[in-house]
Amino acid sequence: MTKPAPTREELRDFFVEELELTDELLPYDAEFAVDLGIDSLTTMELVVQLEKRYGVRLAEAEFAELTSVNAVHAVLSARLGTA
Template identity: 45%
Template sequence: MSGNQTAGVDLEELRALIAEELELPVEEITDEADLKNDLAVDSLTAMEVAVQLEKKYRIKIDEGEITSLTSLATIHRIVSAKVETA
């Protein structure tokens, strides 16, 4: 795996996946947009996003970690770390 590619987790691909799951335009999923406060993501929807992340990246997101999925930047950091250790 090349050093300039963050564990194969492309930020724009991740943005598109989240936008699709939230049924929002991609441009609304900014790096720092707060999923709960800015995008009105509830706990059930956050869990659905986590399931899609698990499927796509073949990782495991613990139930307690779902509340940590607060922004695209945070999700990218968490998913990248999990992919690197998988």
């Protein structure tokens, strides 16, 4: 069963926890790869966690769109409905 789409704040909290950052280091529009240096392996691990947490399966084609908290929020909102 899928859960409702998370808020941007919930997603930022998820990434802050998983990446061991502080809120100040993770603005909503920070580019994961460019601003935070997150590699593709870490991205895959995060996608797996998001899929488990929200009960959704993300297609590989969507992975390239997951570049920031805002972008992840947009993808999940489109798939799960607006939070």
